[in-house]
Amino acid sequence: MNEKIQKAAEMIRQYDGPGLRIMEVCGTHTHEIFRLGIRNMLPENIRLISGPGCPVCVTPVGYIDEALMLALEKGCTIATFGDLVRVPGSEMSLADARAKGAKIEMVYSPLDAEKYAEEHPEEQVVFLSVGFETTTPASCLAVRNARKAGIPNFAILTANKTMDNAYRALRGSADAFLYPGHVSTITGTGIYHELMREGISGVVCGFTGPEVITALAVILKKTEEGRPFFVNCYPRVVTEEGSASGREIIRSTMEPVDAEWRGLGIIPSSGLALRGEFEDWDARKKFDLPEIKGHGNPACRCGEVLQGKCRPDQCPVFGRACTPEHPVGACMVSGEGACSAYYKYDFNRR
Ligand code: SF4
Structure with missing residues (x-):
């Protein structure tokens, strides 16, 4: 640990100001902060709380039910990342559906799913497209490729989300956000300046120990100044502009829609759905899915x-x-x- 980081760590340990709630929005931050032992160095008056930045976690139960209907009633092959297979729907998970004969293919990317569809023209393949700004461009690319290559047996079931309005919905839940590093590489930092003008504070944070310690120390220092703030503490990766090409492929393929977040309810314009010109690859339209209201286990918080x-x-x-x-x-x-x-x-x- 270099001297600067040691000083930052000491400042955190010695903090005796008013109680501070810092929300780590991104699930990777939650895990890294635990793994690095950073929670253990925090005094009692700094509370780290975990937020809604895990795409699988915020996907509502009704979405899993839609995937189950596609698999069990419409005869589709579901192509998905591994985590989603074990998420409980209202009655069962996709893993349970697989035991009942549903076809579930594990893939590492939407492009893998599209390739699988191309190689299996006798199957109707639906990719479960969940994620934030970081992963959404790949889903858009897969749909565009399928249209260009004339692959009619591929579709995606969208639950893609954007974070900006989620921060607004969480206003008051925390005194400052640790903004997610990965999402910020696409969005750039303009959104955070906007949020600061609206009274929401935070810093973009990297994932190494020194980066997290620096970000926390900056939050303490800036909080002392007593006004909303934003600081980019991950400048080696996150720029003001972000990725214009990433945003453009999303903008030209998907459009904003109101979206349900597990725990947060419907957040206006926080979701993304395929634009009309891509409706042949939109699983909800292609398979005429009804609106499904899922119900989770009442014990789950x-x-x-x-x-x-x-x-x-x-x-x-x-x-x-x-x-x-x-x-x-x-x-x-x-x-x-x-x-x-x-x-x-x-x-x-x-
Ligand atoms: S049931 Fe409780 S412990 Fe399990 S995922 Fe839900 S909130 Fe977490």
Whole structure:
């Protein structure tokens, strides 16, 4: 640890100001902060709370039910990242559906799913497109490729989301945000200046120990000044402009829609759906899906965890009925989920 970082760490340890709630928005931050032991160096008056930045965690139960309907009733092959397979829907998970004969293919990217569709023209392949600004361009690219190559048996089920209005919906849940490094590489930092003008404070944060310590120290220093702030503490990767090409492929392929977030409800213009010209690749339209209202397990408090209103270990089934082997809610399934982080790094130490 160099001298500058040591000083920043000391400043954090010695902090004796008013209670401060800092929300780490990104699931990768939640896990890295645990893994690096940074929580252990915080005084009691600094509280880190986990936010809604894990795409699998914020995907509502109804979305899993839509995927189940496609798999079990419409005969589609579901192509998906591994985490989503174990997320419980209203009645079952996609893993349960697979045991009943549904075809579920694990893929590493939307382009893999599109390739699978091309190689299996006898199957109707639907890719489960969840994620934020970082991963959405790849879904857009897969749809564009499918249109260009004339692959009619490929579609995506969108649950893509954007973070800007989620920060606004979370106003008051935290005194400052640790903004996600990855998403910011696409969005740039303009949005954070806008949020600062609206009274919302935060810093963009990297993922190494020194970067997280620096970001936390900057929050303490800026909070002392007593006015809303924004600082880019990850300038080696995140620029003011972000990725214009990434934003352009999203803008030209998808359009903003109101979206349901697990725990946060409907947030206006926080989701993305395929534009009309791509409707042949939109699974909801192609397979005429009805609107499905999912219902999660009433014991699960994922919704409150995602808003920072409840710590995972305050959920009555945490570590008992709900474990990574037998997850009751999405936050215990996902590798980026707050419940899985608490279980892995905290619960196991007790
Ligand atoms: S511990 Fe399990 S049931 Fe409780 S909030 Fe987390 S995921 Fe939901």
